[in-house]
Amino acid sequence: MANLDHNSVADTPAKQEKREAERIANETALAKEKAEAERKAKFAESILRNYQRLLRISFFAAIILIAIFAGIFFSTRNYVDAVGLLPIVALVGCTGAIFSALIRLYGYNDLPALLSLAELQALSGGSVAIYAIIPIVVGAIASAILYLVLASGMISGDIFPTFSCPETGCKGLGSLTETLTPKDGKDYAKAIVWGFIAGFAERLVPDTLGSFVKAANAAAEKSSSG
Numbered sequence: 001m002a003n004l005d006h007n008s009v010a011d012t013p014a015k016q017e018k019r020e021a022e023r024i025a026n027e028t029a030l031a032k033e034k035a036e037a038e039r040k041a042k043f044a045e046s047i048l049r050n051y052q053r054l055l056r057i058s059f060f061a062a063i064i065l066i067a068i069f070a071g072i073f074f075s076t077r078n079y080v081d082a083v084g085l086l087p088i089v090a091l092v093g094c095t096g097a098i099f100s101a102l103i104r105l106y107g108y109n110d111l112p113a114l115l116s117l118a119e120l121q122a123l124s125g126g127s128v129a130i131y132a133i134i135p136i137v138v139g140a141i142a143s144a145i146l147y148l149v150l151a152s153g154m155i156s157g158d159i160f161p162t163f164s165c166p167e168t169g170c171k172g173l174g175s176l177t178e179t180l181t182p183k184d185g186k187d188y189a190k191a192i193v194w195g196f197i198a199g200f201a202e203r204l205v206p207d208t209l210g211s212f213v214k215a216a217n218a219a220a221e222k223s224s225s226g
Helices: 002-075 079-083 086-107 125-152 185-200 204-225
Strands: none
Touching (some): 002 125
C-alpha cells in the first residue's frame, strides 16, 4: 500500500507538467489561429479597398472619355479633319483598355495583381491610382502604334482599313495626321474599331510587333547566308 501511495505522489508532478505543456500548446495554437484570422481579415479588407479604388477610377475615366467623345461629336463634325484621325484612335484605345478593365473588375475574372498579391496591399491611394491609369496609357500607345502599322501597309486585308493620299501626295511627317487618311467611311470605321481592339486586347500589339521582329530576323539570316 505504501508503494502505491509513493508512486501516485511521484507521478503527480509529471502529470502536472504534461497538462501545463498541453495548455501552453493549446493556447499557442489558438493564438496562431487568431493571428491568421486577423491577417486574412486585414488582407480581405485591403483587397476590397483597392478593388473599390480601381473600380471608381476606371468608372470615372470611362465617364470622362464618354464626355470627351460627346463634346467632339456635338462641337464640330469636322473634328477629324481639324486634328486628324490618330488622336481619335488613341482615345478609342483608352476606351478599349477601360472597357477591358471594367469587365475584369466586374466579373472577378483575371483580377489584376494588385488584388491578388499580398505584397501589393500596402500601396498608397496615389500608387493605386497610377496602377489603374497605366492600362489606359498602354491602350493609347498600343492603338497609336497599330494605327501606324496599318497606315504603313505592313498589315493588309479585307478586315483592315485601306489608306490613301491625295493627288498632291503624302510628304513629311505631318502627312500622318493631315493627308494620309483612310480611303472611305468604311475604312475610317475599321481604323477606329482596330484602335479599340488594340486597347482592349493587351497582347495584340506586343504579339504583332514580336512577329515583325521574328520576320526581320529571319530575313536578315536569309540574306547573310545567301
